[in-house]
Amino acid sequence: MWLAGLEWPGERGLSGHSDGDAVAHAICDALLAAAGLGDIGGMFGTADPRFSGAHGEVFLAETVRRLAAAGWRVGNVSVQVVGNRPKLAPRRAEAEALLTGIVGAPVSVAATTTDGLGFTGRGEGVTAIATALIVPASGRA
Numbered sequence: 083m084w085l086a087g088l089e090w091p092g093e094r095g096l097s098g099h100s101d102g103d104a105v106a107h108a109i110c111d112a113l114l115a116a117a118g119l120g121d122i123g124g125m126f127g128t129a130d131p132r133f134s135g136a137h138g139e140v141f142l143a144e145t146v147r148r149l150a151a152a153g154w155r156v157g158n159v160s161v162q163v164v165g166n167r168p169k170l171a172p173r174r175a176e177a178e179a180l181l182t183g184i185v186g187a188p189v190s191v192a193a194t195t196t197d198g199l200g201f202t203g204r205g206e207g208v209t210a211i212a213t214a215l216i217v218p219a220s221g222r223a
């Protein structure tokens with residue numbers, strides 16, 4: 083499994099055209115939507131073989147670049163993982179440091195189980211929900 087930019091040995095990977103990193107993808111969606119630039123599915127389509135198996139940092143770095151080209155910079159990002167596994171807390175600092183480095187602004191990572199409820203509670207998948215603050219880059223009208 084790849085999640086939050088990290089590999090999780092022994093965890094069943096999430097399905098996807100890319101590496102399935104739902105945390106990285108949620109951050110991209112939050113940033114792109116905040117800037118009015120659409121979403122990750124519209125920007126990096128599954129029809130493009132360059133993104134087959136691609137890691138989250140590929141999408142994050144290009145998303146930040148697209149925001150900058152549109153006159154935005156990232157203030158900070160918060161992302162919440164909903165699911166039983168993997169247990170994020172032991173690697174929270176590692177994930178935050180990695181994502182912060184890629185995004186170029188503070189990224190915080192929270193996690194919660196659903197106390198056994200729903201598809202995440204049954205261990206069938208993971209949900210990631212991100213919120214992003216973006217600010218006009220200097221010189222932007």
Ligand SMILES: Nc1ccn([C@@H]2O[C@H](COP(=O)(O)O)[C@@H](O)[C@H]2O)c(=O)n1
Nearest residue numbers: 165166167168169170171193194195196
């Ligand atoms: N995948 C997860 C889910 C939760 N945690 C941490 O466990 C603590 C308790 O979670 P609740 O379900 O009671 O919200 C919490 O501090 C989470 O950070 C985790 O590490 N990984």
Ligand SMILES: C[C@@]1(CO)OP(=O)(O)OP(=O)(O)OC[C@H]1O
Nearest residue numbers: 098099100107122123126127133
């Ligand atoms: C990342 C992309 C492209 O490889 O594919 P997936 O890995 O399937 O991820 P998802 O968030 O479902 O959709 C966005 C796609 O553009």
